[in-house]
Amino acid sequence: MTHQVVPVRAYVAVFLALIILTITTVVVSRIELGEYNFIVAITIAVIKAVLVILFFMHVKQSSSMTKLFVGAGFFWMAILLVFILSDYFSRGWLPGATWWRS
Amino acid sequence: MADSEVTALEHAPGLKHHFDDTEQQLESSTLGMWVFLLTEIMFFGGMFGGYTVYRNLYPDAFASSSRYMNIPIGAFNTAVLICSSLTMALAVRAAQLGNKKVLIWFLVFTLILGCVFLGLKVVEYHEKWVDHHIPGPGFRYEDARYFHQAQILFFLYFAMTGMHAMHMVVGAGLLTTLIIMAARNRFSAAWYTPVEMIGLYWHFVDIVWIFLFPLLYLIGRTK
Amino acid sequence: MWAAPSRWGWLNLLTPKGLFAHDTYNKLFTMHGIIMVFFFLVPSIPATLGNFLVPPMVGARDLAFPRINLLSWYIYIVGGIFAITAIVRGGVDTGWTFYAPFSSTYSNTHVILAAIGVFVSGFSSILTGLNFIVTVHKMRAPGMTWSRLPLFVWAHYATSLIQVLGTPVIAITIVLLGMERVLHAGIFDPALGGDPILFQHLFWFYSHPAVYIMILPGMGVISEIVACFSRKSIFGYGFVAFSSVAIAVLGFLVWGHHLFVAGQSMYASMVFSFISFLVAVPSAIKVFNWTATMYRGSVSYDTPMLYAFGFIGLFTIGGLTGLFLATMAVDVHVTDTYFVIAHFHYVMVGGMVMAYLGGVHFWFPKITGRLYPEGWAKFAALVVFVGFNLTFFPQFVLGYLGMPRRYAAYADEFQILNVMSTAGASILGVGYLIPMIYLAWAWRYGPKSPQNPWGAKGLEWEQSPTPPPTFNFDVPPVMNEPAYNYSGEEKEVEIGR
Numbered sequence: 001m002t003h004q005v006v007p008v009r010a011y012v013a014v015f016l017a018l019i020i021l022t023i024t025t026v027v028v029s030r031i032e033l034g035e036y037n038f039i040v041a042i043t044i045a046v047i048k049a050v051l052v053i054l055f056f057m058h059v060k061q062s063s064s065m066t067k068l069f070v071g072a073g074f075f076w077m078a079i080l081l082v083f084i085l086s087d088y089f090s091r092g093w094l095p096g097a098t099w100w101r102s
Numbered sequence: 103m104a105d106s107e108v109t110a111l112e113h114a115p116g117l118k119h120h121f122d123d124t125e126q127q128l129e130s131s132t133l134g135m136w137v138f139l140l141t142e143i144m145f146f147g148g149m150f151g152g153y154t155v156y157r158n159l160y161p162d163a164f165a166s167s168s169r170y171m172n173i174p175i176g177a178f179n180t181a182v183l184i185c186s187s188l189t190m191a192l193a194v195r196a197a198q199l200g201n202k203k204v205l206i207w208f209l210v211f212t213l214i215l216g217c218v219f220l221g222l223k224v225v226e227y228h229e230k231w232v233d234h235h236i237p238g239p240g241f242r243y244e245d246a247r248y249f250h251q252a253q254i255l256f257f258l259y260f261a262m263t264g265m266h267a268m269h270m271v272v273g274a275g276l277l278t279t280l281i282i283m284a285a286r287n288r289f290s291a292a293w294y295t296p297v298e299m300i301g302l303y304w305h306f307v308d309i310v311w312i313f314l315f316p317l318l319y320l321i322g323r324t325k
Numbered sequence: 326m327w328a329a330p331s332r333w334g335w336l337n338l339l340t341p342k343g344l345f346a347h348d349t350y351n352k353l354f355t356m357h358g359i360i361m362v363f364f365f366l367v368p369s370i371p372a373t374l375g376n377f378l379v380p381p382m383v384g385a386r387d388l389a390f391p392r393i394n395l396l397s398w399y400i401y402i403v404g405g406i407f408a409i410t411a412i413v414r415g416g417v418d419t420g421w422t423f424y425a426p427f428s429s430t431y432s433n434t435h436v437i438l439a440a441i442g443v444f445v446s447g448f449s450s451i452l453t454g455l456n457f458i459v460t461v462h463k464m465r466a467p468g469m470t471w472s473r474l475p476l477f478v479w480a481h482y483a484t485s486l487i488q489v490l491g492t493p494v495i496a497i498t499i500v501l502l503g504m505e506r507v508l509h510a511g512i513f514d515p516a517l518g519g520d521p522i523l524f525q526h527l528f529w530f531y532s533h534p535a536v537y538i539m540i541l542p543g544m545g546v547i548s549e550i551v552a553c554f555s556r557k558s559i560f561g562y563g564f565v566a567f568s569s570v571a572i573a574v575l576g577f578l579v580w581g582h583h584l585f586v587a588g589q590s591m592y593a594s595m596v597f598s599f600i601s602f603l604v605a606v607p608s609a610i611k612v613f614n615w616t617a618t619m620y621r622g623s624v625s626y627d628t629p630m631l632y633a634f635g636f637i638g639l640f641t642i643g644g645l646t647g648l649f650l651a652t653m654a655v656d657v658h659v660t661d662t663y664f665v666i667a668h669f670h671y672v673m674v675g676g677m678v679m680a681y682l683g684g685v686h687f688w689f690p691k692i693t694g695r696l697y698p699e700g701w702a703k704f705a706a707l708v709v710f711v712g713f714n715l716t717f718f719p720q721f722v723l724g725y726l727g728m729p730r731r732y733a734a735y736a737d738e739f740q741i742l743n744v745m746s747t748a749g750a751s752i753l754g755v756g757y758l759i760p761m762i763y764l765a766w767a768w769r770y771g772p773k774s775p776q777n778p779w780g781a782k783g784l785e786w787e788q789s790p791t792p793p794p795t796f797n798f799d800v801p802p803v804m805n806e807p808a809y810n811y812s813g814e815e816k817e818v819e820i821g822r
Contacts, residue, residue: 005198015188022180022315026173029320037323041316049309056191056305063129065462066136073140076490077147079577083593084151084526087581088158090592120387120464120796130389130463137455141493148497148527152512155523237510250511250518257510261501 004061014055021048116293128295135299139306142269146310149262153317156254163251165322167243170235171259172226176319179219180311186215187308194301197284200291206284209297212304213277216270223267236260259318266314269307276300350733351418352434358421363443364405366673367535370542371453371488372401374684375481377692379457381785382475384466384804386796389459397452404446411438420731422532425513425524429505437503444499447492450538454488457481466784468804472566475783475808476552476559479566480545483573487534487541491577495531498524522588529580537576539673540640541569543680544611547633550687551615553781554630555622558809561614568607575604585656594653601651608644612637627779628702632683635710639675643668646721661731664724670717682709682760689764690778691785694792695771701763709756715749782809 025044029037054060059070121127157164193208229235234242237257243249280300283289289297345353376394380387388394411417417439419428428436461474461482474482501512502524511517513524552559559565581589581597615637624630646668649655659665689697719742724730728739735743777786784802806816 005195008192008195011188011191011195015184018184018187019181022177022184025316025320026177029316029323038321041320045313045316048312052187052305052309052312056187056308057302062132066132069133069136069140072490073143076140076577077143077150080144080147080151080494080530081154083578083581083597084155084523084530085158086596087522087526087584087590087593088155089590091590094591120385120391122801126463130459133462134390134393134455134459137458137489141451141455141489143493144490145493145497148494148530149501151527152501152523155520156512159520160518238508241510253510254512254518257504257508257512261504265497265500 006055006058010055014051017051018048115290116295124293131295131299135302139302142306142310146262146265149258149265150313150317153258153262156251156258157321160248160251160254161322163248164255166245166248167252167255168319168321168323170230170233171319172229173319173323175222175226176315179222180315182215182219182222183308183311186212186219187305189215190301190304194294194298197289197294197297198291200289202284202287202289205289205297206281209277209281209284213274213281216274216277220267220270220274223263223270230256230260262314262318266307266310269310273300273304273307276303345733347733348418351420351731352412352416354731355417355420355439356412359408359417359439359443361673362421362535362539363446364401364408366539366677367450368401368446368453369539369677369681370546370684371457371481371484371538372398372449374546374681374688375457375542376453378688378785379460379478379481380464381788381793381797382478382783383461383464384469384784384798384802385460385464386798386801388456389464390456393452394456397449397456400452401446401449404442404444404449406442407438407445408442411435411442414438422528423499423502424528425502425505425521426515426519429502429513430509437506440499440503444496447496450488451492454485454492457485458489461485466802466804469784470804472563473804473808474566475545476548476562476565476569477542477545480541480548480569483569484538484541486570486573487538487576491531491534491538494527495535498527498531501527522584525584525587526580529583530577533580533583534573534576536669536672537572539677541572543636543677543684544569546680546684546687547615547636548611549781549783550629550633550683551618552809552811553687553779554625554627554633555619556625556811557618557622558807558811559614560617560620561610562808564610565614568610571607572604575600575607579604579651582651582656585653586660591653598651598653602648605644605648608640612641612644626703628697628699628706629683629687631703631706631710632679632686635706635713636676636679636683639671639679639713643671643673643675646671659724661729662724663720663728663730666730667717667720667724670720675713675717679709679713682706685760685764687779688785689767690774690791692792693768693771694774694790695767696774696778697767697771698763701759705756705759705763708752708759712749712752712754712756716746716753717749719743719745719749782811 021044025041028040028044031037033040053070059067117124117127121130189208189211193205193212196204196208234240235256237253237260241249241253241256243252245252277300280297283296376388414435417432417434417436419432419434419436423436423440428440461478465474504510505512505514509517511519513519513521515521548559548565579597579601581593582601585594585598615633646664650659650665650668686697686702689695723739723742723746726739728735774791776789776791779786784804787802788797806814
């Protein structure tokens with residue numbers, strides 16, 4: 001277990017990055033990018049989340065066990081999303097089975 | 103490994119009898135907290151799943167109803183939560199250094215920012231109430247084509263932000279407890295595990311909001 | 326005793342017309358399902374044998390968070406109070422699956438109360454899992470490496486992973502269901518633009534892995550019993566250990582096989598069907614390795630071993646019929662028939678309850694410090710086995726012939742098989758009653774047990790005195806031999822402690 005004290009500077013830098021990313025995401029949402037609006041918004045959210053997890057939550061200095069558990073959490077959420085969506089996205093492939101779009 | 107010399111009298115501060123040493127206890131607490139956060143990820147994951155499904159089924163309705171979300175408040179609240187995460191991180195740092203005064207101050211800042219967030223959330227909910235955007239029998243929607251679909255979005259909006267707000271309320275309670283404990287000199291540079299654990303919880307709640315904000319407020323803004 | 330509603334249910338099916346009013350029957354099977362799934366099968370082995378045995382097995386003084394453990398017990402009680410209140414105030418008729426939109430819109434019964442009960446008891450399950458995970462990671466005694474962990478602990482570790490990763494999803498599903506029932510916003514109601522299949526997805530994301538929460542600890546118990554009463558090291562230890570984790574992980578990828586006829590995309594069904602078949606691999610590994618362990622072992626036929634035999638046979642039947650259900654075309658034919666009922670009772674009752682009884686008998690001397698009457702115990706094991714098969718085997722036939730589940734009445738030609746099933750249920754009831762009586766008696770008046778009556782391996786048997794004191798060990802134990810060292814390999818010389 002590493003417990004070095006992180007200098008205040010590092011925290012403030014992360015904080016500023018988070019604020020800038022928040023402003024970016026609001027600004028970008030006003031620009032027409034089609035499909036990419038959603039992708040950009042999610043990418044920025046993921047970057048912000050990773051910053052918080054690595055630096056504010058000290059996962060960067062934590063044991064590999066902790067990292068594994070954090071990764072597993074998001075991986076399992078991905079399983080939930082991907083498998084549910086696999087159903088919804090492939091439903092239209094069969095002709096005649098489109099009642100849910102009514 | 104300490105054997106027989108570990109007796110009730112010689113425990114390090116905060117060390118429980120069934121642990122060998124402080125390090126084992128701290129590692130256990132950290133792992134336990136992360137496992138708990140894992141359950142939180144899955145808990146919100148269920149709602150994110152529902153959100154993704156309906157957003158894919160009804161993209162136009164979702165774009166239409168996100169117009170009624172209050173972006174200035176949402177963006178400001180995001181900043182407030184990020185600030186509170188910073189103050190929380192600094193509070194943990196103060197606890198590491200054993201600096202009681204700074205610790206209490208940062209905890210108080212965090213608590214205040216949390217309350218600001220919740221206060222603005224109440225303002226937003228009130229707006230929805232005035233506009234009849236609360237799902238249920240009283241629901242009205244400006245665009246009749248999207249009545250049912252918009253209702254589902256607002257249902258998800260209230261479910262997701264409501265669950266998030268509930269976590270914030272719990273977090274505020276925990277912070278209050280921490281402040282009281284810190285004022286009673288319960289923490290030292292050698293033992294401050296509760297500060298660290300509740301810090302993790304607070305950051306996690308922040309992360310949830312980081313995702314909720316673009317997903318609920320910033321859909322189809324260009325149309 | 327909470328299986329009682331099922332007894333009444335079978336009694337009802339004695340005659341084609343049924344003995345109870347139809348909505349009473351609906352409430353009976355719902356009550357039976359909710360209580361048995363959420364309040365018996367899920368917590369049974371982890372909360373009793375697991376809480377007691379995991380710490381001494383890994384050589385720890387206690388679980389990592391004893392207070393959280395106690396909290397989980399109180400939460401369980403609170404959840405139980407909600408569920409029982411729902412029953413007392415008139416019951417629930419949705420089935421234990423709470424399918425929307427019936428549960429959210431049309432049912433006039435106490436759905437919310439029962440749902441709160443399930444929601445609350447879920448936290449109890451999560452906290453138990455959290456405790457086990459941290460205990461296994463951080464509280465192991467010196468020398469207790471991962472490759473020396475008892476398979477009981479491995480099974481509990483895998484179970485805990487499911488509890489931690491799956492239970493929150495059903496919690497949020499139930500929250501959404503409750504909100505929908507109050508607001509009628511239509512999130513699960515196709516009439517209002519919602520999709521009821523989304524509810525089924527979220528529900529089964531937990532509830533399918535949950536059946537592995539129920540069976541994995543049982544598999545752990547059987548591994549211990551088989552090794553001990555064959556006097557052999559478990560065959561293929563690594564495979565058995567990892568198959569537990571493999572079942573836990575694969576178990577999260579198969580939930581769609583509950584939705585084959587619900588309107589799920591056929592392509593998704595194909596993927597889910599394929600992965601469901603994969604689950605058979607680690608399950609089969611376990612069954613083969615148990616039988617291989619017995620091969621050329623000096624097998625003794627004590628009561629726990631009798632239950633282990635029962636488990637292996639019945640679980641195999643239950644597991645193989647599961648493959649029928651995972652086959653999409655066959656599933657269309659037998660969905661919602663008694664075939665499904667028979668299948669999961671073979672796994673849950675024939676598997677899990679057998680393992681539970683076996684485990685209770687195996688560790689009874691450790692937990693209470695007394696011996697139970699062996700003759701009665703063997704007799705009861707036999708009665709349970711006969712009663713169980715008489716109850717549930719006819720249901721395979723009934724289901725294959727097309728008798729649907731969850732109906733209070735049935736066509737006349739099904740009567741003979743239903744009478745057999747009801748008769749079997751009565752025998753099974755007696756079979757469960759006998760151990761309750763003699764174990765309660767033995768707890769008080771049984772002869773004192775030696776520290777290790779079976780000559781079993783494992784730190785929990787080396788620990789003394791029996792029953793264990795509050796903190797299990799005065800001096801932390803050291804594990805200096807492989808797990809299941811029945812062949813008597815040399816103990817390691819202690820190095821540098």
